[in-house]
């Protein structure tokens with residue numbers, strides 16, 4: 001297998017079962033190809049995982065996510081193996097990501113502040129997952145899809161909270177560093193792995209709200225810094241000053257507390273945001 005073969009087509013047996021009317025390539029990078037597919041039975045996302053040179057686990061991610069989605073009862077979900085790794089099919093969530101939704105507020109000379117309703121909707125998605133006993137492990141603005149009926153927290157490939165068959169499981173080695181909490185960064189630097197928690201999800205929610213509102217990462221580090229240097233900057237702190245006004249700013253500050261125990265819970269974030277409206 002070489003990266004030159006990607007993007008991969010939907011495997012023949014998966015495609016035969018879906019019988020798509022239409023399909024659109026959403027993304028193809030870092031060991032993952034995602035298709036948006038229209039079928040007789042509705043719209044769905046088809047995710048194909050394959051190994052990359054630095055990461056073998058990306059091949060297992062779709063099946064692992066399929067296991068999690070099934071346990072969470074997230075609609076009609078299927079998963080399995082294909083030539084280069086694993087795949088899943090899951091319901092498509094119509095909406096716009098938090099990052100895209102707040103783009104107008106980041107524009108030069110923007111005159112309005114991001115809405116608390118969007119922040120609350122995202123916080124509710126995180127709190128609702130936590131209420132089931134699961135943690136997400138990869139909260140980021142692209143995984144918060146704001147739709148008409150609320151926010152969907154997608155990409156549960158790294159979630160923890162239930163049993164995952166050994167054949168599809170892999171160690172948690174941190175998330176996208178732009179949303180990683182200091183304790184996760186520290187653990188990944190020291191041991192190569194970490195344990196995601198509700199508190200690290202809350203931190204990632206705060207970093208997601210912060211970057212979506214301002215365009216700034218939670219901690220300042222050069223674009224060309226290595227992953228390890230980025231993690232060291234996060235572990236050392238401090239995080240950037242949060243120059244976001246009002247309730248939202250105060251809340252982001254609290255979620256970015258260096259000590260996990262000092263952060264509000266997802267439910268407390270929701271309470272604060274609904275009280276401040």
Ligand SMILES: Nc1ncnc2c1ncn2[C@@H]1O[C@H](COP(=O)(O)OP(=O)(O)OP(=O)(O)O)[C@@H](O)[C@H]1O
Nearest residue numbers: 026027030032034045090091092093142143154155
């Ligand atoms: N169920 C879904 N509903 C709506 N959009 C989805 C869904 N699944 C994936 N997407 C879209 O595809 C993108 C990539 O999906 P996802 O994050 O699950 O894959 P990934 O392989 O983890 O990619 P990345 O490496 O960027 O995290 C999402 O940001 C979103 O735009």
Ligand SMILES: [Mg+2]
Nearest residue numbers: 138142143155
């Ligand atoms: Mg993702």
